[in-house]
Amino acid sequence: MLTSTGVPVKKRRLSPDRWAPYVFLSPYFILTAAFFLYPLFYAAILSLHYTNGPKHRQFVGLDNFRHILSDPDFYQAMKNTTVFAAASVFIQLPMSLGLAMLLNAKSDRLKGMFRLAIFAPNLVGQVFVGILFMMLFTPRYGLFNRLTQAIFGAGIDARWLGDPNLVMPAIVICSLWMYVGFNMIYFLAALQNIDASLVEAARIDGAGPIQVFWNVTRPAITPVATFVVVTSTIGSFNLYELPNTLLQGAGPNNSGLFAVTYLYGFFSAQDLGTAAAVGWVLAAVIFAISLLQIFISGVSRRDS
Amino acid sequence: MAFPFGNSALALLLTAVLSLAAMITLDGGAGTSQRPDLIIATFTKEHAAAYAPAIRAFEQEHGVRISLQVVDQRALQNRLQAAMQVGAQVPDMVELLTGSMGIFTSGPLSNVGFHDLTDRIAAEGLDQILVRNRFGLWSSRGRIFALPHDVHPVMLAYRRDIVERLGINVEELKTWADFERVGREISKDRDGDGVVEHYMIDLPSDGGDALRLLLLQRGVSLFDSKGEVAFDDPRAAQVVIWYVRQTVGPHRIAFPAGWGQNLAKAMMDGTCLFYICPDWRTKQFVNDVPAVAGKMALLPLPAWEPGGIRTSTWGGTGLAFPRQSRNFELAWKLAMRLYFDPDELGQRFADTNILPPVRTAWSRPEFSRTDSFFSGQPLGRLYIELADSVPDEPSHTYMNTAVAKLSEAFQNISLHYRQHGEKGLESFAAKELRRCADRVRIQVNRNVFLRQDPRRQS
C-alpha cells in the first residue's frame, strides 16, 4: 500500500482518492470498449455474412471460414508470412545484436554518428522504402543491381521483383535495411545497462569472451530478445505497406502475398465478411504463436 | 511554470495548433461555392488533351464551367468505390479502364454506384450506330453502366523492309500455323555468332494481355456472355500450348521486346519482325520510334482456322456517370459531344489513331487518310474493315481474379513444358486450366448477390 510506509504523519489527506485511478484509466476503458472489444465481437458477426460494402449483407454461416481454409492462396500467404517472420528472427536479430555489441565500446566519439546512420532508415516510412527500393532493384540500372555487379561481379540483370524466387529475399533485404537499426537501439540500451564491474569480475575469474557473453550478456539481453522476437512476429503478420508498394501487388505467382495483403483483397472486393473471417483466423494463429514463444522463453529463463 | 511534458512535447503541441490553423485558413480560401458545374475525371493525359478543345467550346455554348482532371487509374478506382459507399464527393463523369467495372458491380445491381444506361442507350438509338460487341466490357448481368469509347481492333505491325528482304510473302500468313512455319525458318542464328538476328514476333514470356487477346480471337473469353467462367474451354488449351511453344524452348519464334525504350530498341534493330498492334499502339509507335517510319506496315492477324476471324481486341475505355452526379442531363449532353459528334471523332482519330465505335463517323475523310509511317497504308480503313468482327469481351465482377488465375495456369503450363517438353503437355494444360477456372468459379459462386442474376436462374 502506498500509505503503508509506517510513518505517522499529521496531514490534511494521506490516502489517495479512491476513484482517481479509474478516472485516469477511463479514456482507455472507453476506447477499448469502442474500438477493441466491440469490433472483436462485431468482426465475429461480420465473418458469418457475405457482404457488399457496409450496406448489403447476407448470412452465410461458416462458409467464409470454410472458403479461407480451403483456399490455396491463404496457405501461400501464411507460408510467405512465416518465412518472413523467420527471416526477421534468424537474420535480423543476430545482426542487430552484433552491431549493438560492436557499438558498445566504452569511449567512442564516432558512436553517436554510427548510431544515427544505422538508425536513420527508420525515419522513412514503409511506403517510401517500398517505392525507393523498387527503383533500387531495377534490372540493369538499379543501384542495388549495380552494387552487386561491382562487388560480386553478378546480378546486374537480376529481376529481384519479377522472379518468384527472388521476391522474398528482396523484401527481407528491405526490412533489414529498415529495422536492423531499430532493434540495435534496443539491444544497445540493454547492453549499456550491464554493470561493467560484472564483466571485469568475470574476466578476472578467467572467463573467455564466449563465457562472458553466455553468463553476463545473455541474461541481460534475454528480455529484449524476447521482445524483439514477439514484435517481429506480430510485425510480419501486420506487414502490408512494404510488399504492396515494392511489388505493386502480390508479386509473380503470389510470391509476395502476405496475410494482410490477402485480407485486403477481400476488403477491396467489398467482401467485408470474408475479410473479417481472415482477421479472426490470423488472430487465432498469432495468439497460439505468442503463447508458444512466451512458454519457450519462460522455460529457458527457468533453466538459467 | 514550464510545460510539464517538456519542450519536445510543447513543440509538437504548437505544431498541431499551427497546422490546424493553417488547414482552416486553406479551407476558407478555397470555398466550395467555386465548384464547377461538371467534373470529369480521366486516367491519361492523352485523353485529357484530346478533350480539352471540345470542352472549352461546350463551356461557352452552355455557359457552364467544367473541370477536367487526370487521376491515376488505380487511385481513381479504389477511392471512387469507397467514396460512393460513404457518400463523399465524386466526379460527375468518370472514364474507366477495361476490367475496372468489375469492382463496381460486385453487389446487387441496385448498389452499383453508376447510372444504369441500358434504357437510355436504347431510347436514343445509340445501340444502332455503335459496334455491338463493345457493350460487353461495360455490362453486368445484362445492364450497361458505361459508354464505350473505342473498338480497339488488333492487327500485326511488322518491319516491312526486313520482311521483304527475307522473302516472306505476308499474303501467305493466313493462319497461325502458316505463321509458325515461316517463323521457325526465320528465327534462326543465320551468321553463327550465337545470337538470333530476327525473331518472328514480339510476345511477352508471361502471357499477359497478348495471350488473352489470342484466346479472344479463338473465341475464348474469360467469362461467357452468361457470366460463366469460360477459360477452361478445350480451345483455350490449344492456344496456351501454341503460345508456350512459341515463347519457350528450342523452336521458339517469339522474343519479349518489352515496353518503352526496350521496345523501341527492338523495333529499330529488327529483333522482332511482327508486333501485336491494336489501333492505340500505332500512335505510340509513331511517337516513340520515329526511326522506323515508312518501314512498317500492318497486316490482319493470322486466323486460328482457315477462314476464321482475323482480329481481336486489346483494352478499352468507358465513360460512366456516378449516381451522385448532380447534373446528369448536362453530363449526358457533354458525353454525346465527346463520344458521338462526328466532327469531334474525326479530328480525334487524326490525333490518336483510336477508332471510335460510332459507325456513322467512319465516313469522315480522316478515316480514309493514308499513313506514311505505315508505308502509305490507309490505317483507318484497315481497322474499320476489322471492327465488326472484333470479338465480344464480357466484363465480370471477378475479371481480375480470372486474369490472375489464367496467368497462374499459364506459368505452370510453361514450367511443365520447360521441364518435360511435349510429354503429357496437352492433358496437363487442360487439367491446369480446369483447376484454375474452378478456383474462379468458387469465388463467383460464393457471391450471393451475383446469384440473383436473372439470366442465371432461367
Added chain:
Amino acid sequence: MNTLRWILLTVFLAAIPIWLISPRAGRAYLRLSVLLMVCSLMLLPFVWLICAAFKDKSVLNEYTFLPPVARWFPGDAGEPALLNLGNFRELFTPRPTLQGPVSFWRYLVNSLFLASASTVISLFFCSLAGYALAKYRFRGRSIIQTFMLASLMVPGVVFLIPNWEIIWRLGWMDSYLGLIVPGAVSVFGIFLFRQAMLDIPTELIEAGRIDGCSEFRIYLSLVVPLVRPMIGAFCLLTFLGHWNAFLGPNMYLQSQSKLTLPVVLNQYIGVYTQQYGVFLAGTLIAIIPPAILFLSLQREFIAGLQSGALKQ
C-alpha cells in the same frame, strides 16, 4: 566500378598485418571498418535518393549517382542542366481536385497536423493511464494489466474491417477523427510509462498530497517532469508511426485535399504514369520532419529506452 571490389578487399586484408603487429589494434581496426561499411550501406540509399531528386528526369537511370560536373549547368550550346529543381517544381504545382486546386503544402500541413495532434493526445492519455497503473493500488488492477498484456497479442488486422465499418457508422469517414480517436490510447504506450513511473519514489507523491495537491496536479507537476526521457522516446515512436501511416489514411480519407504525404506520394507511382523523380523529391521532404524530431530527441530517446522500458 571494379575498383570498388579492390578497395573492399584491401581494407579487409589490411587487418592481417595490423593484427600481427598488435592484436588489440587489429580488433579495433576490424571493428571500425565493419561499422563504416555497415553505415555506408545504410546511408547509400539516402545518397542515391538525394542525387535522384535533383537529377533531371531524363537521366534518372543514366548515372548511378550524379551526372558529370560539366553537365550540371546549362551548356553553351543550350543543353539543359541535368541537375535542377524540376521535380520539386512539379511537386509543388497545385493540381485540380474535386475540392479545387490543391498544392503539396496542403498535404504537408495535413500530415503535420495528424501526426503531431495524435502524438500529443496519446502522450497525455497514455502517461495518465500509465501513472494510474504504476502508483495506485486499486481493485481490479491486476486484471486490467493482464487484459492489456493479452490484448497486445491480438493483431491489428482483426480490427481493420470492423473498425472501418464502425467509423463509417459514426460518420467519421473522410475525417481525421477516424484516424485520431481509435489510436488515442495504446497499450504499448501505457506500459512504457508504467515502467518508467514505477521508479518514482512514493514519498514524493505523498509529499504532494500533504501539500494539498489534487491527484491530477500531482501527476502533472510532480510525476510527468520526472519521466521526460520516456516522453521523448514515446513522442518519437508515436510521431514516426503516424507520420508514415498509409493503411489507415488510405482507407478512411476520401477527399484528395485531406490526404497525407504517404498516400499522395504513392499516387505518383501509377499504373500508366510513374513520376519517379517527383516521388523522390516528395520523399526527401517527407523525411525532414521526423529527422528534425529525431535529432532533437536522440538523447532522450536512448535514455528513455535505457530507463527500463524493457526491464521486466
